[in-house]
Amino acid sequence: MTNPSLLILAGDGIGPEVMNEVKKIIGWYGAKRDLAFDVEEDLVGGAAYDAHGTPLTDATMERAQNADAVLLGAVGGPKYDTLDFSQKPERGLLRLRKEMDLYSNLRPAQCFDALADFSSLKRDVVAGLDIMIVRELTSGVYFGEPRGIHKEGNERVGVNTQRYTESEIARVARSAFELARRRGNKVCSMEKANVMESGVLWREVVTEIHATEYPDVELSHMYADAGAMQLCRWPKQFDVIVTDNLFGDLLSDAAAMLTGSLGMLPSASLGAPMANGRPKALYEPVHGSAPDIAGQGKANPIACILSFAMALRYSFDQGAEAERLEKAVEQVLADGLRTADLLGPEGGSPISTTEMGDAILAAL
Amino acid sequence: MTNPSLLILAGDGIGPEVMNEVKKIIGWYGAKRDLAFDVEEDLVGGAAYDAHGTPLTDATMERAQNADAVLLGAVGGPKYDTLDFSQKPERGLLRLRKEMDLYSNLRPAQCFDALADFSSLKRDVVAGLDIMIVRELTSGVYFGEPRGIHKEGNERVGVNTQRYTESEIARVARSAFELARRRGNKVCSMEKANVMESGVLWREVVTEIHATEYPDVELSHMYADAGAMQLCRWPKQFDVIVTDNLFGDLLSDAAAMLTGSLGMLPSASLGAPMANGRPKALYEPVHGSAPDIAGQGKANPIACILSFAMALRYSFDQGAEAERLEKAVEQVLADGLRTADLLGPEGGSPISTTEMGDAILAAL
Numbered sequence: 019m020t021n022p023s024l025l026i027l028a029g030d031g032i033g034p035e036v037m038n039e040v041k042k043i044i045g046w047y048g049a050k051r052d053l054a055f056d057v058e059e060d061l062v063g064g065a066a067y068d069a070h071g072t073p074l075t076d077a078t079m080e081r082a083q084n085a086d087a088v089l090l091g092a093v094g095g096p097k098y099d100t101l102d103f104s105q106k107p108e109r110g111l112l113r114l115r116k117e118m119d120l121y122s123n124l125r126p127a128q129c130f131d132a133l134a135d136f137s138s139l140k141r142d143v144v145a146g147l148d149i150m151i152v153r154e155l156t157s158g159v160y161f162g163e164p165r166g167i168h169k170e171g172n173e174r175v176g177v178n179t180q181r182y183t184e185s186e187i188a189r190v191a192r193s194a195f196e197l198a199r200r201r202g203n204k205v206c207s208m209e210k211a212n213v214m215e216s217g218v219l220w221r222e223v224v225t226e227i228h229a230t231e232y233p234d235v236e237l238s239h240m241y242a243d244a245g246a247m248q249l250c251r252w253p254k255q256f257d258v259i260v261t262d263n264l265f266g267d268l269l270s271d272a273a274a275m276l277t278g279s280l281g282m283l284p285s286a287s288l289g290a291p292m293a294n295g296r297p298k299a300l301y302e303p304v305h306g307s308a309p310d311i312a313g314q315g316k317a318n319p320i321a322c323i324l325s326f327a328m329a330l331r332y333s334f335d336q337g338a339e340a341e342r343l344e345k346a347v348e349q350v351l352a353d354g355l356r357t358a359d360l361l362g363p364e365g366g367s368p369i370s371t372t373e374m375g376d377a378i379l380a381a382l
Numbered sequence: 383m384t385n386p387s388l389l390i391l392a393g394d395g396i397g398p399e400v401m402n403e404v405k406k407i408i409g410w411y412g413a414k415r416d417l418a419f420d421v422e423e424d425l426v427g428g429a430a431y432d433a434h435g436t437p438l439t440d441a442t443m444e445r446a447q448n449a450d451a452v453l454l455g456a457v458g459g460p461k462y463d464t465l466d467f468s469q470k471p472e473r474g475l476l477r478l479r480k481e482m483d484l485y486s487n488l489r490p491a492q493c494f495d496a497l498a499d500f501s502s503l504k505r506d507v508v509a510g511l512d513i514m515i516v517r518e519l520t521s522g523v524y525f526g527e528p529r530g531i532h533k534e535g536n537e538r539v540g541v542n543t544q545r546y547t548e549s550e551i552a553r554v555a556r557s558a559f560e561l562a563r564r565r566g567n568k569v570c571s572m573e574k575a576n577v578m579e580s581g582v583l584w585r586e587v588v589t590e591i592h593a594t595e596y597p598d599v600e601l602s603h604m605y606a607d608a609g610a611m612q613l614c615r616w617p618k619q620f621d622v623i624v625t626d627n628l629f630g631d632l633l634s635d636a637a638a639m640l641t642g643s644l645g646m647l648p649s650a651s652l653g654a655p656m657a658n659g660r661p662k663a664l665y666e667p668v669h670g671s672a673p674d675i676a677g678q679g680k681a682n683p684i685a686c687i688l689s690f691a692m693a694l695r696y697s698f699d700q701g702a703e704a705e706r707l708e709k710a711v712e713q714v715l716a717d718g719l720r721t722a723d724l725l726g727p728e729g730g731s732p733i734s735t736t737e738m739g740d741a742i743l744a745a746l
């Protein structure tokens with residue numbers, strides 16, 4: 019039997035640094051747990067643009083389609099700010115999501131006990147928090163046509179289209195309900211059905227899928243603005259939140275920040291099952307490319323390492339090994355090890371990216 | 383000289399209750415400060431639907447167009463959930479905004495000192511917070527065409543259109559820069575220019591208006607997801623935030639909740655100057671109709687009262703009188719008076735809506 023394949027796209031900014039630590043972890047699983055992967059590496063984002071003049075080449079796209087899972091670091095940076103829209107680093111990531119049809123983006127917002135005091139929220143509001151935001155990732159205003167900037171008379175006009183089909187909503191709803199069954203059994207769906215017809219359809223389809231396929235799961239609906247409020251007020255009221263691409267972008271970032279653990283949060287983007295039964299999948303940290311600290315050995319590799327844990331769980335059916343890795347991370351935090359981003363205003367002495375990776379390896 | 387005219391649209395849920403307290407305040411200004419208003423009242427939202435089968439009649443629309451300022455309570459309630467989209471209470475409010483062309487929605491997110499401990503955020507993160515969110519209110523995905531739900535094959539498809547013209551962006555940007563000059567002189571503009579072309583145009587136009595007309599104001603740009611994060615992390619970094627209709631909806635609600643003062647926050651929606659030099663204007667609390675507590679005398683009237691203070695300032699050039707009213711509110715809070723929503727988990731004895739109104743009157 020051949021080893022499962024991983025395509026690593028480290029990308030820009032701190033991407034390559036944090037991915038280096040993940041590679042050590044991958045190596046450890048091959049050597050110590052008989053879980054070897056065939057690892058390939060390629061370019062995405064600004065790095066791909068610098069080498070090939072495009073944020074994602076067709077060749078890389080094809081490798082991604084054929085990999086058992088893709089691990090991505092981060093894309094973007096000020097260097098690319100003046101590029102044309104179609105050449106921006108982000109387009110590489112968006113192309114991967116779209117062409118791999120990764121419709122279900124799982125973004126856990128979890129508060130690590132050792133870091134509860136690090137949130138801008140009060141301890142009791144966030145301690146123990148563990149919610150899962152399921153964001154639709156391949157449709158909505160990110161991809162709808164028509165789009166662009168055109169002239170009307172002597173004015174420029176900017177247009178984007180929010181568009182959702184019934185089946186696009188249904189499949190991400192199913193994914194949320196399935197997850198809820200393995201968690202707290204509650205789903206809250208968020209849209210602006212009071213203002214947008216696409217939100218009306220969203221609410222209707224989620225309600226139908228619930229009634230016909232998941233009546234055992236508790237379902238509620240909330241307008242996305244009220245959802246943003248409630249996330250800030252009392253996030254523990256939620257278990258699974260399901261929402262569209264754009265609302266999911268804002269709400270999951272807000273939720274991530276609330277946990278105080280932004281440098282800690284992984285994500286999984288899942289599509290339909292491939293011939294081998296594994297879902298198409300891409301794993302990436304929620305944090306961005308952080309160009310201001312890139313190349314300084316300051317970045318926190320935990321979000322990227324936990325993204326690999328999600329890969330173990332969702333792509334390779336290795337839930338127990340995923341937990342082993344998550345436990346190792348908790349251990350290191352409990353031991354008081356902190357990268358710079360995890361030090362409060364009181365300060366303390368930070369460890370480097372590689373030191374954090376090594377500590378997690380040792381804990382394994 | 384005739385008195386300036388006010389049209390009161392109390393609306394649904396707690397709207398009429400909180401508006402009753404505002405009427406007392408208006409009466410006080412007429413009796414004691416020689417600032418008399420001609421007050422008319424009419425229906426909007428579910429209340430208008432119940433009476434006339436539409437959330438806003440043409441006659442009411444016309445009265446709003448002719449009033450010197452409109453004071454609105456709140457619209458909406460579960461009773462109207464099953465109504466067709468076009469008849470929903472919200473359509474009444476949206477029609478007012480659109481036909482009065484109230485393009486600049488001012489939403490202060492302010493933390494009242496007496497309430498700083500009431501936020502879910504830590505005291506030092508919110509104490510003294512005073513930011514102003516300027517939300518574009520008459521365009522974007524709220525009003526763009528095409529929109530609706532149609533069939534493609536045997537699937538339903540929901541569509542909305544995000545659309546911004548150069549002049550729509552320019553005028554709300556000007557409004558934000560003007561405000562900044564009278565405050566901390568800083569504007570942060572938020573969009574998703576990395577994903578949406580309408581955001582690219584937004585950023586370009588804001589940058590142009592800044593360079594040609596307001597170079598003295600400090601301008602920065604942020605992606606809206608990062609903006610949501612930063613609002614949750616360290617909101618005091620902002621002075622004025624300018625953003626589009628939909629992002630403004632979410633971001634201002636999140637910001638309002640962060641202050642811990644949701645029942646306290648007013649808003650002003652301003653348009654172009656009328657013949658008399660006053661801007662078209664509508665004032666409303668940020669909170670909604672709160673159907674769960676409607677009719678019980680529990681609602682906090684302060685947001686609605688402070689909305690009238692904004693009317694004094696922005697419509698009637700009575701900045702000193704607006705401050706007098708704001709000071710009276712602070713006084714009452716400092717005296718420890720609290721409606722039910724302002725009591726923490728520790729409890730205490732709440733006062734009623736009318737008691738709060740009367741206390742503010744007494745403080746005046």
Ligand SMILES: CC(C)[C@H](C(=O)O)[C@@H](O)C(=O)O
Pocket residue numbers: 094108111112267576577607
């Ligand atoms: C980088 C950007 C295109 C992306 C998005 O908007 O989806 C990011 O913010 C995210 O949330 O993954």
Ligand SMILES: CC(C)[C@H](C(=O)O)[C@@H](O)C(=O)O
Pocket residue numbers: 212213243472475476631
């Ligand atoms: C009631 C609703 C239509 C409205 C909006 O979405 O604009 C409200 O949420 C607001 O923010 O004023």
